[in-house]
Amino acid sequence: MNNENETLSGQTNAQGDQANNQSMEALLANESLNIDLPQAGEIRKGTIASISPNQILISIGAKSEGVVAGRELEQLTQEERDALQVGQEIDVFVVNPEDDNGNVVLSLKRALEQMTWENIDKMIADEVVVDTKIIGFNKGGLIAAIGSLRGFIPSSQVSAARRAQSTGDKPEQRWQKMVGQPISVRIIEVDRERHRLILSERAASTESRSSVRDRVMSELEEGKAYTGRVTSLADFGAFININGADGLVHLSEISYDHITHPKDVLEVGQEIQVKVINIDHEKKRIGLSIRALQDDPWKNRMEKFSVGQLVEGVITRLTKFGAFARLEGDLEGLIHISELSENRVEHPKEVLKEGDVKTLRIIRIEPDQHRIGLSLRKVDSAAFADKDFKLLTQEFNSQDEE
Secondary structure: OHHHHHHHHHHHHHHHHHHHHHHHHHHHHHHHHHOOOOOOOOEEEEEEEEEOOOEEEEEOOOOOOEEEEHHHHHOOOHHHHHOOOOOOEEEEEEEEOOOOOOOEEEEOHHHHHHHHHHHHHHHHHOOOOEEEEEEEEEOOEEEEEEOOEEEEEEHHHOOHHHHOOOOOOOHHHHHHHHOOOEEEEEEEEEEOOOOEEEEEHHHHOOOOHHHHHHHHHHHOOOOOEEEEEEEEEEOOEEEEEEOOEEEEEEHHHOOOOOOOOHHHOOOOOOEEEEEEEEEEOOOOEEEEEOHHHOOOHHHHHHHHOOOOOEEEEEEEEEEOOEEEEEEEOOEEEEEEHHHOOOOOOOOHHHOOOOOOEEEEEEEEEEOOOOEEEEEOOOOOOHHHHHHHHHHHHHHHHHHHHO
């Protein structure tokens, strides 16, 4: 009887052990299935466990911590490394699920790139405008950052306002000063295999040419000097672009010297300082001047002349309203018909002829208009007797000193 009980008890224990073994195997199998093993090429969420100069350990929920080291660590800038903190949750890219040492090799830089590329298509579809900064340039245009990627902005896709600032023959001259400036762009072309990202500032701009002009005109101030670029030349003057809007420098406002065409002193693409002399908001016109920023040689030449002074002039032209007389060089003054004689004169030819040399009196000087008013009838006027006497005395004293 006892032997039977022992036999039955042994059988029962054996069956129990077998059942327990089967339950343990099933449990281990289930645990194995439930472990989320990292796969190469995937992006996972992780938590920074530790940071050292040679490696960063990141917990990603696997059996072992992942590591960012070697080349993957070197790809991080110092600024990016300084921003990392223990306990921080970050996205990581699985480079290798298990290296020779049993570690999961991770990359932070590639995670940023991967996630950026994944957002690119959506950004194009949604016509998203990205606010970023210009980080570099080459001979063809500008380079801007899109997340961790670098995008190229061809010069043809740079806004008119920014192109107006790009002057010079070399890329450094055209683009260097723009590095670091903010810029709004849209992505217009993607080639992921070639890591090619083409951006456009023009596509991101909602401003039309008309609205650009309105904006620039509201920002400009009459009397203030600006740097512009020559965009075109015409017989009547030169068009200068200032911050995206063209203004006109009339032929007469280009130089104090006589020129027959703007091309005599200007060329398209040339950077030039101009002064705003008129803003017509109704007609949307901007009047500019180059010579207004130059020394006026006329004023320098007029320093030797004064109102009331007697001068000698050669009659050069006769018109129905008066006669022009050359004082020296190309400096001329006008004798109005009312200043020719005390008697009524119908036409200057009754009193003068071209080539006559006459003593005249300066009765008016208008520096801003470059006008000199002369008189023939006031040469012997008593109103100027005192001035004539003083000038005559100065002349005699000067001769005595010589």
